[in-house]
Amino acid sequence: ELKVEQNPLFLSMQEGKNYTIYCNYSTTSDRLYWYRQDPGKSLESLFVLLSNGAVKQEGRLMASLDTKARLSTLHITAAVHDLSATYFCAVNAGGTSYGKLTFGQGTILTVHP
Amino acid sequence: DTAVSQTPKYLVTQMGNDKSIKCEQNLGHDTMYWYKQDSKKFLKIMFSYNNKELIINETVPNRFSPKSPDKAHLNLHINSLELGDSAVYFCASSQVKGIGWATNEKLFFGSGTQLSVL
Numbered sequence: 001e002l003k004v005e006q007n008p009l010f011l012s013m014q015e016g017k018n019y020t021i022y023c024n025y026s027t028t029s030d031r032l033y034w035y036r037q038d039p040g041k042s043l044e045s046l047f048v049l050l051s052n053g054a055v056k057q058e059g060r061l062m063a064s065l066d067t068k069a070r071l072s073t074l075h076i077t078a079a080v081h082d083l084s085a086t087y088f089c090a091v092n093a094g095g096t097s098y099g100k101l102t103f104g105q106g107t108i109l110t111v112h113p
Numbered sequence: 114d115t116a117v118s119q120t121p122k123y124l125v126t127q128m129g130n131d132k133s134i135k136c137e138q139n140l141g142h143d144t145m146y147w148y149k150q151d152s153k154k155f156l157k158i159m160f161s162y163n164n165k166e167l168i169i170n171e172t173v174p175n176r177f178s179p180k181s182p183d184k185a186h187l188n189l190h191i192n193s194l195e196l197g198d199s200a201v202y203f204c205a206s207s208q209v210k211g212i213g214w215a216t217n218e219k220l221f222f223g224s225g226t227q228l229s230v231l
Contacts, residue, residue, distance in 0.1 A: 033219060037154075042203065043222040086154060100169050101220065103156040 002027050004091050006104035013079045013111050021107045023072040023089035031092040032072045033101065034063050036085045043088065046074075079111045116140050119204045119223040126194055127231055134189045134226045136204030144168070145187035146205040146220065147179060156203070162187055163209065194230045201225045 003026040013019055023032070034046040047056045049065035049072060056063050060083065062075045072089055086108050090101040117138045126132055138145060146169075147159040161169035162181040176192040187204060204223040 035222075042224045043156075043220075045219040045221070048219050088156065090156075100158050100161065102158075106154045106156075 002029070002091060002102045004089060004102050004104040006087075006089055006107050009105055009107055011107055011109045013076070013109065015080055015111055015113055016078050018078065019076050021074040021076070021087055021089075021109075023074070023104055025070050025072075025089075025091045025102075028070075029067070029091045032065050033090045033092070034061075034072070034074055035088045035090065037088065037106070038085050046087075076109070079109075081111045081113065084109055084111045115224075117204055117206055117221050117223040119202075119226050121226060122224060123227050123229075125229045125231065128194055128196060130194050131190070131192045132194060132228070133191070134202055134204075134228075136187050136189070136223055138185055138204075138206040138221070138223075140206055140208075140221060142206040142208045142221070143184050144207050144209045145181065145184070146207075147187065147189050148203045148205060148222075150201040150203060150225070152200070160187075160189075191228075194228075196230050199228055199230045201227050 005024050007022050032049045035043040036046050037043045047063040049063060052067040054065045060077045065072045074087060086106045088103050088106045090103045092101055119136045124132055144161060144163045146161040148156050149159055150156045159171055159173050160179045164184050165181045178190045179187060181187045203225045205220040207220045
């Protein structure tokens with residue numbers, strides 16, 4: 001059974017600081033997704049990583065994928081308050097599983113002034 | 114225009130009742146899903162449909178029955194509601210092309226339905 005683990009689960013940061021959220025998964029996959037969820041809201045897609053070594057950046061967020069290590073990272077640069085949210089990574093087992101994503105537990109990020 | 118819309122947003126009901134949640138997507142996607150998010154924010158897939166055909170049916174009680182009248186709609190009917198059914202239910206859609214994968218088959222989620230069973 002595919003397991004996806006994120007750490008840390010809670011992250012309190014000061015504005016302007018950098019930090020990394022880690023996502024480990026247990027079985028082979030070359031498709032990894034990062035989502036953002038604001039309190040009481042839906043999930044918004046941030047990144048889709050489709051191959052080993054993939055790196056994508058959007059604003060202060062950068063995501064990478066190492067399929068050999070079964071690890072993805074979400075790096076936050078110079079955090080701002082607007083980044084406060086819950087971040088989920090999700091892995092697709094592939095094949096004909098038609099979007100069956102297994103999600104990590106989520107990382108609750110709070111950015112303080 | 115909302116891409117994936119679900120109704121109702123909030124649903125409060127008594128144990129034993131039957132209720133439905135509706136979902137519609139206007140993205141032209143061929144695959145739709147129901148995910149459940151529990152009180153600890155853990156998300157788990159329940160069902161997926163591809164062109165009205167049931168593809169994924171996770172270990173979900175028979176009291177939950179999805180229905181897809183067409184590929185733009187996927188409704189969720191729940192019979193004999195129990196306290197443990199309280200959660201947020203998210204509908205989602207994506208475009209999946211054949212057995213191989215499209216390069217960007219990310220899921221688009223609806224805003225969620227918060228179900229509270231009393």
